[in-house]
Amino acid sequence: xxxxxxxxxxxxxxxxxxxxxxxxxxxxxxxxxxxxxxxxxxxxxxxxxxxxxxxxxxxxxxxxxxxxxxxxxxxxxxxxxxxxxxxxxxxxxxxxxxxxxxxxxxxxxxxxxxxxxxxxxxxxxxxxxxxxxxxxxxxxxxxxxxxxxxxxxxxxxxxxxxxxxxxxxxxxxxxxxxxxxxxxxxxxxxxxxxxxxxxxxxxxxxxxxxxxxxxxxxxxxxxxxxxxxxxxxxxxxxxxxxxxxxxxxxxxxxxxxxxxxxxxxxxxxxxxxxxxxxxxxxxxxxxxxx
Numbered sequence: 001x002x003x004x005x006x007x008x009x010x011x012x013x014x015x016x017x018x019x020x021x022x023x024x025x026x027x028x029x030x031x032x033x034x035x036x037x038x039x040x041x042x043x044x045x046x047x048x049x050x051x052x053x054x055x056x057x058x059x060x061x062x063x064x065x066x067x068x069x070x071x072x073x074x075x076x077x078x079x080x081x082x083x084x085x086x087x088x089x090x091x092x093x094x095x096x097x098x099x100x101x102x103x104x105x106x107x108x109x110x111x112x113x114x115x116x117x118x119x120x121x122x123x124x125x126x127x128x129x130x131x132x133x134x135x136x137x138x139x140x141x142x143x144x145x146x147x148x149x150x151x152x153x154x155x156x157x158x159x160x161x162x163x164x165x166x167x168x169x170x171x172x173x174x175x176x177x178x179x180x181x182x183x184x185x186x187x188x189x190x191x192x193x194x195x196x197x198x199x200x201x202x203x204x205x206x207x208x209x210x211x212x213x214x215x216x217x218x219x220x221x222x223x224x225x226x227x228x229x230x231x232x233x234x235x236x237x238x239x240x241x242x243x244x245x246x247x248x249x250x251x252x253x254x255x256x257x258x259x260x261x262x263x264x265x266x267x268x269x270x271x272x273x274x275x276x277x278x279x280x281x282x283x284x285x286x287x288x289x290x
Contacts, residue, residue: 096153096277124262138283140240149284160262162261174257181254185209199245
């Protein structure tokens with residue numbers, strides 16, 4: 001005759017909670033779970049003793065092992081810098097135009113310049129360097145202040161309208177809407193400017209605008225509107241516009257002027273001389289400029 005299994009007669013206390021006649025048992029946790037929990041507490045205490053853990057006003061507790069991921073990264077960076085130092089020294093001592101074609105440092109300079117560009121320049125010029133409204137496209141042939149590698153290097157180093165650099169690129173377009181030209185004259189000038197690039201315009205207004213342009217704009221942009229890159233005056237006769245070439249935008253530009261700013265990357269130790277040269281080479285190799 002089969003033996004009947006014994007019933008578990010152990011009584012488990014309740015928590016004292018009751019909902020609609022249903023009580024909650026105070027069942028003990030399994031021993032393996034409790035020991036695991038205790039071990040995590042012990043491990044946590046050991047961790048905060050051995051490693052940096054508790055934040056302080058000027059840092060954190062260093063821990064007995066004095067480990068620092070920040071110092072570890074700094075050491076890795078220093079190691080890479082030391083390995084690249086001979087290449088950087090050669091780049092600094094070379095003629096800018098010769099760097100890209102040099103078999104020893106050419107590829108390195110372009111690669112390092114690309115890293116500098118992706119770190120500091122894409123916020124304005126975009127990851128592909130195509131720019132956007134108010135930020136120049138670095139892949140086309142429309143360059144102010146020159147697009148050869150020497151000019152690019154100078155622009156990067158000293159910036160555009162950068163107050164912190166005495167050698168920055170400077171140009172200033174008057175605010176013609178500040179009681180300088182009437183609304184009618186601004187409308188006429190805008191129509192004439194659009195006509196320079198072959199856009200549809202109001203011919204009567206454009207005809208009157210030619211006189212306004214000659215008296216107020218030709219000194220910088222030239223009589224034919226082709227501009228002067230060396231004084232930062234854009235070519236108004238092509239189809240490339242920094243802020244937009246529709247009538248509304250051109251009218252806004254004439255009325256209130258434009259004055260974008262580019263940082264002087266040589267100022268305040270922002271970029272090293274090697275980095276300035278590397279990013280100049282990279283930008284020049286994008287295919288725009290001269």
